[in-house]
Amino acid sequence: MLNRQGRPSQAGDSGLHSIKTFTGNRALEQVEPLLFEIGRLEATGVDLDEPAAFTPRLGGLVRKDGIGLPGLSEPETMRHFVRLSQKNYAIDTGIFPLGSCTMKHNPRLNEAMARLPGFADIHPLQPQSTVQGALDLIAQLKDWLKELTGMPDVDMTPKAGAHGELSGMMAIKAAIIAKGEAATRTVVLVPESAHGTNPATAALIGFTVKPVPARENGLVHVDDVKALLGPDIAAIMLTNPNTCGLFEKDIVAIADAVHAAGAFFYCDGANFNAIVGKVRPGDLGVDAMHINLHKTFSTPHGGGGPGAGPVVLSDRLAAFAPLPLLEKNGNSFALCESEKTAEARGAHPYGRITAFQGQMGMFVRAFAYMLSHGADGMRQASEDAVLNANYIRAGLRDLMSQPFGDKPCMHEALFDDQWLKETGVTTLDFAKAMIDEGFHPMTMYFPLVVHGAMLIEPTESESKASLDLFVAALRDLAMAAKAGDTERFTQAPRLAPRRRLDETLAARKPVLKWVPPTPLSEAAE
Amino acid sequence: MRYLPHTDTDRSDMLAAIGAGAIDDLFTGVPAEKMLKDPVNLPRRKSELEVARILGGLAAKNIPASTVPFFVGAGAYKHHVPATVDHLIQRSEFLTSYTPYQPEIAQGTLQYLFEFQTQVATLTGMDVANASMYDGSTACGEAVLMAHRVTKRNKAILSGGLHPHYAEVVETLSHMANDRVTRLPADVKAAEDIVPLIDSDTSCVVVQTPDFFGNLRNLKAIADACHAKGALLIAVFTEVVSLGLITPPGAMGADIVVGEGQSIGNALNFGGPYVGLFATKSQYVRQMPGRLCGETVDAEGRRGFVLTLSTREQHIRRDKATSNICTNSGLCSLAFTVHMTLLGSEGLSRLARINHANAIKLADMLAGVKGVDVLNPSFFNEFTVKLNKPAAPVVEKLAAKKILAGVPVSRLWPDAGLDDHLILASTEVNTDDDRAALVAALKEVL
Numbered sequence: 001m002l003n004r005q006g007r008p009s010q011a012g013d014s015g016l017h018s019i020k021t022f023t024g025n026r027a028l029e030q031v032e033p034l035l036f037e038i039g040r041l042e043a044t045g046v047d048l049d050e051p052a053a054f055t056p057r058l059g060g061l062v063r064k065d066g067i068g069l070p071g072l073s074e075p076e077t078m079r080h081f082v083r084l085s086q087k088n089y090a091i092d093t094g095i096f097p098l099g100s101c102t103m104k105h106n107p108r109l110n111e112a113m114a115r116l117p118g119f120a121d122i123h124p125l126q127p128q129s130t131v132q133g134a135l136d137l138i139a140q141l142k143d144w145l146k147e148l149t150g151m152p153d154v155d156m157t158p159k160a161g162a163h164g165e166l167s168g169m170m171a172i173k174a175a176i177i178a179k180g181e182a183a184t185r186t187v188v189l190v191p192e193s194a195h196g197t198n199p200a201t202a203a204l205i206g207f208t209v210k211p212v213p214a215r216e217n218g219l220v221h222v223d224d225v226k227a228l229l230g231p232d233i234a235a236i237m238l239t240n241p242n243t244c245g246l247f248e249k250d251i252v253a254i255a256d257a258v259h260a261a262g263a264f265f266y267c268d269g270a271n272f273n274a275i276v277g278k279v280r281p282g283d284l285g286v287d288a289m290h291i292n293l294h295k296t297f298s299t300p301h302g303g304g305g306p307g308a309g310p311v312v313l314s315d316r317l318a319a320f321a322p323l324p325l326l327e328k329n330g331n332s333f334a335l336c337e338s339e340k341t342a343e344a345r346g347a348h349p350y351g352r353i354t355a356f357q358g359q360m361g362m363f364v365r366a367f368a369y370m371l372s373h374g375a376d377g378m379r380q381a382s383e384d385a386v387l388n389a390n391y392i393r394a395g396l397r398d399l400m401s402q403p404f405g406d407k408p409c410m411h412e413a414l415f416d417d418q419w420l421k422e423t424g425v426t427t428l429d430f431a432k433a434m435i436d437e438g439f440h441p442m443t444m445y446f447p448l449v450v451h452g453a454m455l456i457e458p459t460e461s462e463s464k465a466s467l468d469l470f471v472a473a474l475r476d477l478a479m480a481a482k483a484g485d486t487e488r489f490t491q492a493p494r495l496a497p498r499r500r501l502d503e504t505l506a507a508r509k510p511v512l513k514w515v516p517p518t519p520l521s522e523a524a525e
Numbered sequence: 526m527r528y529l530p531h532t533d534t535d536r537s538d539m540l541a542a543i544g545a546g547a548i549d550d551l552f553t554g555v556p557a558e559k560m561l562k563d564p565v566n567l568p569r570r571k572s573e574l575e576v577a578r579i580l581g582g583l584a585a586k587n588i589p590a591s592t593v594p595f596f597v598g599a600g601a602y603k604h605h606v607p608a609t610v611d612h613l614i615q616r617s618e619f620l621t622s623y624t625p626y627q628p629e630i631a632q633g634t635l636q637y638l639f640e641f642q643t644q645v646a647t648l649t650g651m652d653v654a655n656a657s658m659y660d661g662s663t664a665c666g667e668a669v670l671m672a673h674r675v676t677k678r679n680k681a682i683l684s685g686g687l688h689p690h691y692a693e694v695v696e697t698l699s700h701m702a703n704d705r706v707t708r709l710p711a712d713v714k715a716a717e718d719i720v721p722l723i724d725s726d727t728s729c730v731v732v733q734t735p736d737f738f739g740n741l742r743n744l745k746a747i748a749d750a751c752h753a754k755g756a757l758l759i760a761v762f763t764e765v766v767s768l769g770l771i772t773p774p775g776a777m778g779a780d781i782v783v784g785e786g787q788s789i790g791n792a793l794n795f796g797g798p799y800v801g802l803f804a805t806k807s808q809y810v811r812q813m814p815g816r817l818c819g820e821t822v823d824a825e826g827r828r829g830f831v832l833t834l835s836t837r838e839q840h841i842r843r844d845k846a847t848s849n850i851c852t853n854s855g856l857c858s859l860a861f862t863v864h865m866t867l868l869g870s871e872g873l874s875r876l877a878r879i880n881h882a883n884a885i886k887l888a889d890m891l892a893g894v895k896g897v898d899v900l901n902p903s904f905f906n907e908f909t910v911k912l913n914k915p916a917a918p919v920v921e922k923l924a925a926k927k928i929l930a931g932v933p934v935s936r937l938w939p940d941a942g943l944d945d946h947l948i949l950a951s952t953e954v955n956t957d958d959d960r961a962a963l964v965a966a967l968k969e970v971l
Contacts, residue, residue, distance in 0.1 A: 071869015118584025133586025302856025351697025356796030
């Protein structure tokens with residue numbers, strides 16, 4: 001068990017900070033300027049020969065000014081970006097318990113497979129006869145997604161989760177237009193605990209958003225949905241398991257009520273990783289659900305992207321899936337890329353949501369993940385994810401408060417800041433103190449319906465030893481907060497590459513790019 | 526299962542610590558009748574070796590660009606990416622990190638995003654750029670929505686030189702959001718006159734240069750006409766390498782510049798992931814979609830970077846957000862930035878000259894082939910030819926000879942009456958042998 005005596009003391013911290021070096025470096029931690037400050041306009045890290053003389057055919061549109069981008073040689077480039085990388089926390093560094101974000105291990109086999117020239121070095125518009133293996137892989141991935149979700153069809157084109165929401169909601173809107181109800185069904189119900197992408201997506205395509213309240217147990221009650229349903233309702237967007245880490249137990253009754261009212265049920269599948277192989281959305285009455293391949297199926301988050309957001313569709317929506325459509329004829333595969341050919345096959349694509357046919361690089365990684373796990377491994381992964389979240393919950397429940405009572409959670413454990421009352425420590429302070437302990441903080445202040453929310457999602461990738469250390473450290477922090485050691489929190493982080501950053505300044509006077517310092521000649525004038 | 530750390534002993538110890546008898550005691554929130562009794566009907570787990578064999582088998586059924594004479598473009602381009610790029614983007618600290626919501630331990634990501642924004646803004650000749658979109662086509666859709674917000678109008682005019690997929694993305698969004706859109710017919714020789722169509726209802730005009738058919742377009746007159754009517758000019762490109770040689774859209778009066786960044790640092794990947802570039806003028810920054818990284822200082826006064834102006838975004842503003850985008854193309858933007866750093870101005874302009882020179886060589890060789898007409902008045906590294914027969918079967922015949930000759934216009938624009946039109950791209954990867962092989966094969970099939 002870790003105790004405070006076993007960690008660097010506060011005095012030690014400030015001692016470290018008071019040591020000044022000539023360079024500003026601190027041993028392994030290097031100060032790294034912007035590449036523009038170390039680059040030179042004439043420097044380059046590539047060897048290219050000037051082509052033989054030619055007469056440009058640029059229609060007189062030759063660039064007249066220099067491009068103005070400094071370059072670096074290869075060794076300088078390598079050092080610059082390696083030094084930058086060392087200022088980042090990552091899953092490969094330690095537990096990354098961001099609730100709702102699902103930071104699980106990224107197997108390197110998947111990276112290797114995605115880089116096979118047969119996948120990485122093929123063009124989206126080269127003849128389909130020359131990409132049959134790629135189309136086959138997409139078809140197989142679709143089949144796996146259909147089996148895992150119990151849904152009849154999948155739209156593979158969306159580039160990320162929010163893009164999948166958009167595609168699914170467009171399919172719903174297309175179905176409503178086809179029924180001649182576009183003028184009346186203009187409202188989408190969204191619980192207040194939803195991801196911000198849900199209301200943003202609905203609004204983007206002209207729907208009005210109406211909030212659905214959650215009850216004191218953190219769940220949406222079917223009676224509250226029924227009270228809002230009417231001829232004006234186009235759809236409900238419900239996250240399940242929800243953002244409080246709970247399974248919506250009324251979900252089947254809600255689906256039935258929504259369908260009875262002539263509306264559609266969009267399920268936000270961001271948390272599908274909790275139930276893979278345990279429950280199928282298709283058995284719950286879902287009409288459309290996006291799957292974040294970068295969450296549930298472990299394609300790397302890459303500092304913010306790329307992702308992939310295939311959308312599974314019910315029979316009511318499948319015909320409206322966007323172009324291109326993937327067809328299998330015997331042993332060969334073809335993309336149906338035009339509305340006319342789609343219509344001839346009885347489909348009514350709502351349009352197109354992106355160029356080409358989706359995030360192939362992510363498809364390969366996700367499929368490698370699925371093949372590696374198999375049906376048994378994916379079910380085990382979901383169970384371990386839920387086990388780990390509950391283990392953390394059980395380890396902290398006597399010190400930290402749970403907004404919806406002491407009951408099992410799914411893949412993430414939610415705490416509020418009730419227990420920090422009168423300590424002078426906020427959720428933000430607590431998170432920043434976790435950084436000094438070597439952890440990435442949990443999701444803070446989300447969901448919005450929970451005051452000072454702390455949403456912890458360990459994923460199945462954490463060992464028991466890792467969880468034990470994490471729980472012990474959080475217990476130590478919690479006790480310190482309650483004991484009045486506020487400096488440990490309000491001053492945190494002290495040991496990270498940067499202390500807290502001034503976000504108000506950044507927003508008030510935005511500096512969004514590097515500007516060259518005034519040349520000396522101009523400064524002298 | 527090699528990715529799961531727990532032993533069965535761990536699992537039972539942990540269940541005991543939780544106070545649960547069995548794992549399904551933790552799933553009591555799920556309606557019991559909906560719990561799957563049996564495993565889903567899929568194969569069981571596989572070793573690395575088995576997975577590599579299966580995927581290797583599928584990969585072997587495709588023809589990679591680098592193994593054949595390759596002239597396919599029309600929105601994605603085969604370029605050489607230095608080995609350094611792929612090494613750096615696979616650094617654990619970049620690959621396996623999240624959106625930099627905790628800036629104190631994400632300065633690596635934030636600093637390269639700031640560098641990326643600077644490179645994109647500089648290259649396009651604009652004031653500011655965001656931290657990336659999914660790809661060029663979705664960036665184009667977002668640009669139109671942004672123009673509607675800025676002008677408080679809802680009519681977009683799309684040039685007939687705009688990539689058909691980009692146009693379809695805009696049309697789809699507009700249809701769904703009840704906005705208006707006028708799409709001009711296919712404009713093979715950049716001959717359309719868009720200016721008379723711009724009226725006081727027009728929110729924006731969307732023009733691509735180099736356009737879908739490869740032509741370069743001077744945007745100045747369109748920009749002036751837009752501004753006279755209070756509309757915005759959205760300039761689009763699909764080949765970012767062109768900006769090493771041609772006048773940037775910002776210098777021709779564009780208000781928003783969007784494009785595909787795949788050519789720099791990113792593989793073809795059969796269409797994704799790519800990286801959408803998005804730049805605009807300072808006065809519109811608060812109407813921009815997507816994440817923005819900004820400079821600030823920390824509690825000790827040291828320079829640092831944070832995500833900023835997030836009150837535009839969905840996680841704060843919800844249904845009033847400028848976009849629903851959350852995940853972007855972070856790692857692809859890193860690839861872009863590393864490659865662009867290696868190139869620098871010097872390398873980029875030379876790379877662009879090589880591309881242009883190679884395309885000129887190809888165009889001149891094709892002009893000498895009977896049954897081929899090169900149509901472009903101008904071009905950068907791709908152009909359109911008219912064949913004496915439908916292009917799609919010709920491309921198939923050449924593919925059978927292991928030559929990937931280009932994109933038949935009919936594949937993207939089936940009803941434009943351009944079945945005999947073929948778009949070919951030539952980049953630095955093409956050799957004299959490649960060109961000779963293409964010409965010889967074309968002579969056989971035409």
